């Protein structure tokens with residue numbers, strides 16, 4: 524049996540709903556072997572982020588060397604990277620190891636409102652990581668910052684996605700979770716704009732949706748899917764994990780990655 528491996532480079536979420544923990548759960552349930560390089564520890568739960576402790580950049584570099592020199596990942600997902608120095612190390616290492624299928628989720632602010640990226644991080648991310656990316660997956664507030672466009676409707680999403688397509692990544696997925704209507708995401712790939720439709724699910728527990736979606740896409744790319752199929756399958760996964768209706772914690776709770784077990 525062939526085993527496909529994927530790597531997540533992201534922050535740890537002590538409550539297990541987002542970050543490294545969400546990524547690993549997603550990769551396992553999507554059938555790939557999961558590895559991690561941790562950029563920061565966060566003390567957070569479903570109500571918010573209390574504090575953040577970044578790892579030293581050299582140590583992030585050591586983690587990446589240890590992974591790439593031994594089990595070469597077929598896809599890499601990048602999530603929370605809070606400082607320019609950490610972004611720089613990731614850029615250097617991914618170029619050195621010629622990483623493939625790189626999915627960059629440009630995490631800036633948690634849904635609870637806490638900042639997860641320091642000043643100028645966005646500029647550095649555009650310069651260092653977007654040119655290495657097979658896909659970037661901003662949500663609407665992140666896309667507004669990165670494109671400079673205000674997004675109020677689907678036409679605005681299309682205009683912003685066009686601008687984001689010029690920032691160096693091979694493809695862009697502008698996520699519609701923060702829109703007021705349906706949860707439709709817009710994929711721009713190979714000069715095409717493809718709407719990935721999604722019914723809005725009335726579940727207030729959406730902690731970690733972005734992490735989960737990007738990890739599911741990375742898993743699908745690791746398994747050899749083309750970009751559109753990888754995104755469509757990941758969208759199905761996130762919809763099922765939301766529909767399962769897990770309700771944990773006092774705030775916006777985590778998704779149910781064990782939904783498929785209900786039918787076993």
Ligand SMILES: Nc1ncnc2c1ncn2[C@@H]1O[C@H](COP(=O)(O)OP(=O)(O)O)[C@@H](O)[C@H]1O
Pocket residue numbers: 634661662663698699700701706707708721722723724725726729731732733734736758761762765
């Ligand atoms: N209430 C919802 N119903 C259905 N899909 C949702 C809902 N909220 C988010 N999503 C989906 O989850 C994924 C992550 O989107 P989003 O919440 O915008 O990202 P982030 O977590 O980075 O803010 C997208 O595919 C989005 O359409």
Ligand SMILES: Cc1ncc(COP(=O)(O)OP(=O)(O)O)c(N)n1
Pocket residue numbers: 533534535536541542543565602603630632633634635639729730731732733734735
């Ligand atoms: C450690 C860590 N990384 C990322 C996030 C943000 O997660 P995201 O999937 O974008 O979802 P929300 O929690 O913002 O809905 C995080 N909170 N912590």
